[in-house]
Amino acid sequence: MDKAQDSKEWSIRSLIPENHPRKESLIIREKIVEGLEEGYVAPQGLIAHGRGECFDYLMGEKTQQFAIDAIKASVATLLLAKHPVISVNGNMAALVPKEIVELGKEINAKIEVNLFYRTVEREKAIEKVLREAGADEVLGVGEDASATIPELFSERRRVSPRGILIADVVLLALEDGDRTEALVKMGKKVIAIDLNPLSRTARMASITIVDNVIRAFPLLIKYVRIMKSYSREALEEIVKKYDNKAVLTASLKFIAQRLSEISL
C-alpha cells in the first residue's frame, strides 16, 4: 500500500515517477504541502504558490535581469536601513527558512512572523521552523504581535511593536495587496518578492523582485556580501537610480516576448 492510500498524507515523492518531466517543480511543491500538513501553511498559501508557479513557468524558471536589478536596489536599501525587518509568512517558512535567518544575520534585520490567517498555533509553528533554521529571535508571535497597522481589519493588522511597527524597511514575499498598501502608507519602504508583476503588492511596493523566493533569497545574501563594502554614497546612488515601474514593465515585456516565440 503506497502513501496515496493514506488520506492524512499527501507526500508526492513516493508517487511521482523518477522520469516525470516536472519532477523538480513537484518536489518544491511538496515543501509547501508539508507546511500545510504541519499546520503553518494556509490552504490559500497553496493557491498562491500555484499562481507563482504559473508566472515562474512563463519566465523560464530563471532569474532574469530585471530581478537582478531589483535585488541590487533591495540590498542597497537594506544596507542603508535603520530598522530593517524580514516579514515571514507560511510559504516563506516552508521554502527558505535557512536563507531568511542567514539574510537577517547579514543585514542585522529583525525577523517577524506576519500572517494573513493569524492563529497562535501557526505563529508558533513558524517560529519553530525559523528557530530550527538558526534564528535567535522571532518577533510577531503571541503577545508580541500587540501593535496594529491602521486601516486594516481583524487579525491581519497585528504587528510587533519592536518589528514592523517601527521598521523603516520591510522585506516581504507573497503578500496581500491591502497590507502592502497599508505599510507604504505608514511611510515604510517595502521590498516585495512576487512572481506576479501585475499583483497589487508588486505595483505598490517600493522595490519589486519578480522572481521565485527559492532563487531570490540566495541572491540577496550573495549581493549583501558583495555590497557590504560599498560606501554609503554608492549605495544611495543605486537606490536613487532604481526605477520600479521600468522593472515591472520589463518583466511583462519579457513574458510577452517568450510567449510569442514559443512554438507548439
Added chain:
Amino acid sequence: MDKAQDSKEWSIRSLIPENHPRKESLIIREKIVEGLEEGYVAPQGLIAHGRGECFDYLMGEKTQQFAIDAIKASVATLLLAKHPVISVNGNMAALVPKEIVELGKEINAKIEVNLFYRTVEREKAIEKVLREAGADEVLGVGEDASATIPELFSERRRVSPRGILIADVVLLALEDGDRTEALVKMGKKVIAIDLNPLSRTARMASITIVDNVIRAFPLLIKYVRIMKSYSREALEEIVKKYDNKAVLTASLKFIAQRLSEISL
C-alpha cells in the same frame, strides 16, 4: 473571535472585506478550500487551482474565441461518441458538480471519479458531492475502479471497466500530463479543459478548451442543446475542420498581446 482564530477552518468569507478588489476570485477559491476541508480536494489541487487562476487572469477572466471554437468541436465529438465519459477529480467536483451531472445527462455520458491521489475516502466523498448534485450513477469508486491503464504507476492507473477503460471519448479537466498521454495512447479521443495552454495535457489532448471550468461547463451544456439537432455529417465536418494546434497558438498569442498592451 473571528474565524481566523480557529486553525481548523480557513473560510475566507468572514475575513475578506466587502471592498476587496479580488473578492469574486476569492469566493471561487473558497469552494476549493472547502473541498480540501471536506477531504475530497488534494492539497496539490489547490496549487493547480492557483496556476489556473494565473492563466485565467492573463486571459482577462473571460471565455475567448479560441475556447468557443474548442467547445463547439468538443460538443460535436461528444455527440458523435459511442461511450463518452466525464472524468471527475476533486477540483471539478468542488467547482461544477451540478454542471457535470447536467452535461452527463444531456449527452448520455458516464461519470467517473478519476483521482491522481486515489483513496477510497476521497472517491466516496466525490461520489457524495455528485449524487447530491443529481447523479444517478458514479463510476470509479471503490471496487469499481478495478481496471488499469497501461504504462501508469500505482493508484493513478486505476479506472472503471465500464467507464474510461471502454470509452471512446473522455472529457477531463486539470489532468496530469502522464495520464492524458496514456489515454491518447490507448486510442481514446481526449477533450481537456485546461487554462494552461503550455501544459502537457493541453498539448497531448485531441481538443483543448483553454478556459475556466466554471465558464466552460455551462457553455458545453448550452452548445449541446443547440447542436443536438445537427446532422451527423454536420458534426463530423466540425470535428474534421478543428485544428487544436491553431487553437493553442491563438491562446498564447492572445496572452502575449494582452501583456504587451498593459500599462503600469
